[in-house]
Amino acid sequence: MSINPDIMKRTSYTLLLVFITTLSTFANSSKAFTEKADAFFKKYVKNGSVAYKAINLDKAEITSLYKEIGKMNLSSFSVNEKKAFYINAYNIIVIYWVAEYYPLKSPLDKSGFFDKVKHKVAGEDLSLNALEIKKLLLPYKDGRFHFVLACAAKSCPPLASFAIHPEKLEEQLNERTTMALNNGEWLRVVTADKKVALSKIFDWYKGDFTQKGSAIEWINQYRKMKIPTDYVIEYYEYNWSLNEG
Template sequence: MLCPPETLKSFTPRWPVRVLHTLYRIDRREALNCAAHRAEVQGTGQEIAAQLKQATNGLKAAGIDVETGTVDYPALANSEAYRAYTAATAALCDYDPASLTSDDERLAFWLNLYNALVIHAVIAVGVRERVTEARGFFERAAYIVNGYRLSADDIEHGILRANAGHPFLPGRQFGPHDPRRAMRLPQRDPRLHFALNCGATSCPPISFYSAENLDAQLDLAARNFLNGGGARLERKNGVLWLSRIFSWYATDFGAALYGYRGQHRLLAYVRPYLNDEADQAYLDDHATTLRVRFLPYDWSLNR
C-alpha cells in the first residue's frame, strides 16, 4: 500500500539502501499501515503503545504456539485478532517513540514491533514457503512510525543494534543526517538476536516482551535458543556448532570476520547459557583448541 504524501516526513536513506530499493522495486511510500481512510489517533503516546501491545497479544492468542513459537499463518490471516492488529498499526503513523521513557521500554517496544511486523508482512505479501521468496522482504516489510518509513531492516540494524548497520552492506543503517537516528538505542544488547523472529524455522521462537521483566526474558530467550539447537557440541570432532546468527553478527558478540576471528569470544559468550554443566566444563577445558563452525540456516516458514 502506498502512503499519501501528507503521511510522510522527508529523509534520504543511505545509498546502499537506495540501491536495494531500486533493485527490488520498492517504493519508499510503501508501508503496511497506511490505510487510505484511517481514523484520527486518540490518546497519548503511552496509551497508543498500550493499545498496540494489547493488539499484539491478540495475535499471540489467535495463532502463535507459545510452546514452540511457531505461527499458524492461515488461521491468523482469517482471525479477528489480525484485523484488530492491522487496524491498530495505523496509530503508528503519528506515534512518537520518544514518549517511551526508559531503555527497557524502548527495547521491548521495538522487539515486539519487529516480530509483529514480520507476521503482518508474511500474510500481506503472501509468502508461501519461505520469506526469501519475496525479494527484498526485510526492506519491503515496513511501517510508518511518526511519519518516517521504517523497514524491518531499519528496526533491526538502525534502531535495535544502535545503528550498527546491515552485516552485508557497507556503513551504518542510518546516515549522519537521517532524522531516524534519533530513534536508535544507545547500545547493542546481543541477546536481542535471540528475541527477534524473522519468520524462518532457524530463527529463535517468536515471543513478545515487557519492559518490567525484560532482562529475565532476554536471558531466558538466549538460554532456550542455545539449548534448543542454536548450539551443538560435537566432542568427537572438537567442534562447537553455532547458529549462523553468530557468524552474521559476530561483532555483536565480540568476534570478527563473520565469526572466524576471535572465536574464543563466541565460546565465552555461549558458555554461561548452556544448561549442561558437563558441556560448560568441556568448553573450559578445550577453550584453546575447540573449533567453532556455523550451522546451515533453514529459511522455511516457522509454521
C-alpha cells in the same frame, strides 16, 4: 440557585477534552500497545510457530497493530519501553508482511522482505533491517536481541508466544536467550570432534557476540553445560522455510 448555561457548556466541553486527551494518551501508551501485542502473540503463536493462514483469513487484528506501530509517539517512553516497543513492532511487522502475501514458502520469496520494503514505525519509514540495526543493535549493542526477534523461518530462534514487556525486559531477554542456547537442535555440540555447530546468526552478526571475547565465551554465559573455548566453530545451513504452525 440558578446555573448559568454558558458555564455548564464550558464545563462540559472541558471535561470532554480531558476525556479525549486521556483516551488518546492511553492509546499511545507503552502499556496499551504491549497488552494488545501480547494478546495477539498468545492467540497466533505456539511453540515458535505462527498461524499465518488464520491471520491471513482475518487480518483485522494484525492490520490494526501494524497501523498503530506507524502512529506511535515514543517521546515520553523510557529506554526499556522503547526497546520493548521496537522488538514487538519488528515481530508484528514480520508476521503482517508474511500474512499479507500468504501463502509463501519462505519470507525470502518476497523480494526485499528484510532490506528494501519500508514500514512506518513511530513516524519513520524503516525497512526491517534498518529497524533491527538502527533502533536496537547499534544503540544498545546487546546480542540477546537476536533471540527475541522473528525472521519467519524455521532456523530462527523460536518466537515467544507473548509480547516483550518493558518491566520484564531483562528477565525475558535472558529467558529466551538461555532457552535457545541450551536447545540441542538449535546449538549443536559435537563433543567427539571438539566442534560446535552454530546458527549463521553468529556469523552474520559476529560483532554482536565478540565485543568482549569469543563467541563461545558469550554463549557460555547462558549455557548450563559450558562449551570448551578451544572447540572449533562451524555454522550449519540456515533453513529459511516458513515457521508455519
